Amino acid sequence: MSPMTSLSASQRLQAFANPARFMALSARLLAPLWVVSLGLLCVGLYYALVASPPDYQQGETVRIMYVHVPSAWLAMFGYSLMAAASAVALIFRHPLADLCAKSAAPIGAAFTFLALVTGALWGKPMWGAWWVWDARLTSVLILFFLYLGYMALWAAIEEPARAARAAAVLALVGAINVPIIRYSVVWWNTLHQPASVFRMDGPTIAPEMLLPLALMALGFTFFFVTLLLVRMRAEILRHRVRTLRLARAAASAED
Amino acid sequence: MTRAFFALIGRDLRLAARIGGGGGMAVFFFLVVVAVVPLGIGPDLNLLARIAPGMLWVALLLSSLLTLDRLFQADYEDGSLDLLAMGRLPLELVAAAKATGHFLTTGLPLVVAAPLPGLMLNLEVSAFPALMLAMLAGAPALSFLGIIGAGLTVGIRRGGLLASLLVLPFYIPVLIFGVAAARAALFGFPDGVAGQSLTLLCAVALASLVLGPVAAAAALRANLR
Structure with missing residues (x-):
């Protein structure tokens, strides 16, 4: 890699780092994003709740899957996004990356919570219990704890710049640990209940079920991105308000 | 550099011995x-x-x-952490020394004391060696992962509770492999499970020996700016 290309790459990155440019771009993107994500969700929900057949074993409860699976996917997507944004923030000091990680956390936590709740609702009729200490459930629960810890750290440190760096370190350590935790939980589960009957893989999924699932997954992802942009814009505005308040306080102190 | 590292550990050991009862308090809490x-x-x-x-x-x-x-x-409150950060010893090694001190004053006494509560809980004597070996391998991991939480929350009011929340998920692999090693010895699981979980526990401990100081130093730098 020559120094010239790396310079231009960082310059290109700098162009997007400009919050004013981000505000202008995101303002234009928001309306279409809302339309696409709500449209996909409406069509997806119609197929999921009305047009798709009930499962031959699980009956109507299979419809929970159309919300559960996209939520679980976004729970993991959210954490990956948070960790990636934190890495960018720590390495390139990209100001928007910190905001992106901070804004992604509550959305990811909400989807993780949704995945846990829909999983419990599905588990009650299927397994006869609201909660089972299954490897998958347990590791998603721990992922939820990681999200909460990350948000708690942001809330606990008063100064935004300091909070951003500390939270980024935590997100990266968490990202390294997630596979280890996941592996250890699987190991723990197989050690305790060798004859686990709880498997999602029965027959391969039918095409008339795959369509609503794909629509819902796509809709959820667009919805996630839309919410992320809204939150990031709110964070930038919050930062501006804070700067204005500090400036006013400094001015009144001089008087 | 080595001398500074060991001087820092020695300082923590002396501080623990002279104020707060050293490892005694932790053992008491454990009991x-x-x-x-x-009950x-x-x-x-x-x-x-x-x-x-x-x-x-x-x-x-x-x-x-x-x-x-x-x-x-x-150290943050009395300013010595700032001095340590400005000194020639890298912050990573400062964190490693702190974690070593924590292990020597908290983890090690608990491992040594473990047979006593074990007897009180009617644990088979034959399971003691495996349990203590697993604890000896796992306790350093607890200290070295713990400094990450301590570094992240330095200077925060009520930071202790938050540090526990942040660190607890990272402790889960240590807990799982540690308990598996002890249980395997106790219940006579198929051959190899005890050894496997002990090996995995050592792997987690070695990984935390590297990850802990690096992450804790990054967290301290963020908090000391």
């Missing part, structure tokens, strides 16, 4: 936690024997957590 369990779930000796390895590990985890928040906080 109290174990004593509360039979909570009933004095059935068979049940107690079955859950003893898990209880001892949870007690070790809790005692380790409770001593975390003072790790950097005391």
Whole structure:
């Protein structure tokens, strides 16, 4: 890699780092994003709740899957996004990356919570219990704890710049640990209940079920991105308000 | 550099010995936690024997957590952490020295004391060596992962509770492999499970030996700016 290309790459990155440019771009993107994500969700929900057949074993409860699976996917997507944004923030000091990680956390936590709740609702009729200490459930629960810890750290440190760096370190350590935790939980589960009957893989999924699932997954992802942009814009505005308040306080102190 | 590293460990050991009773307090807490369990779930000796390895590990985890928040906080308050950060010893090694000190004053005494509450919980004597070996391998991991939480929350009011929340998910692999090693010895699981979980526990401990100081130093730099 020559120094010239790396310079231009960082310059290109700098162009997007400009919050004013981000505000202008995101303002234009928001309306279409809302339309696409709500449209996909409406069509997806119609197929999921009305047009798709009930499962031959699980009956109507299979419809929970159309919300559960996209939520679980976004729970993991959210954490990956948070960790990636934190890495960018720590390495390139990209100001928007910190905001992106901070804004992604509550959305990811909400989807993780949704995945846990829909999983419990599905588990009650299927397994006869609201909660089972299954490897998958347990590791998603721990992922939820990681999200909460990350948000708690942001809330606990008063100064935004300091909070951003500390939270980024935590997100990266968490990202390294997630596979280890996941592996250890699987190991723990197989050690305790060798004859686990709880498997999602029965027959391969039918095409008339795959369509609503794909629509819902796509809709959820667009919805996630839309919410992320809204939150990031709110964070930038919050930062501006804070700067204005500090400036006013400094001015009144001089008087 | 080596001298500074060992001087820092020695300082922490002396501080622990002269103020706050050193490892004694942690051992006392460990015993109290174990004593509360039979009061909570009933004095059935068979049940107690079955859950003893898990209880001892949870007690070790809790005692380790409770001593975390003072790790950097005391040095932060009296300013010595700033001096350490400006000194020639890299912050990573400062963090490693702190974690070593924490292990020597908290983890090691608990491992040595573990047979006593083990007997009180009706744990088979034959399971003691495996349990203590697993604890000896796992306790450094608890200290070295713990400094991450301590570093992240330095300078925060009520940071102790937050540090526990942040660190607890990272402790889960240590807990799982540690309990598995002890239980495998206790219940005679198929050959190899005890050895496997002990090996995995050592792997987690070695990884945390590297990850802990690096992450804790990054966290301290963020907090000391």
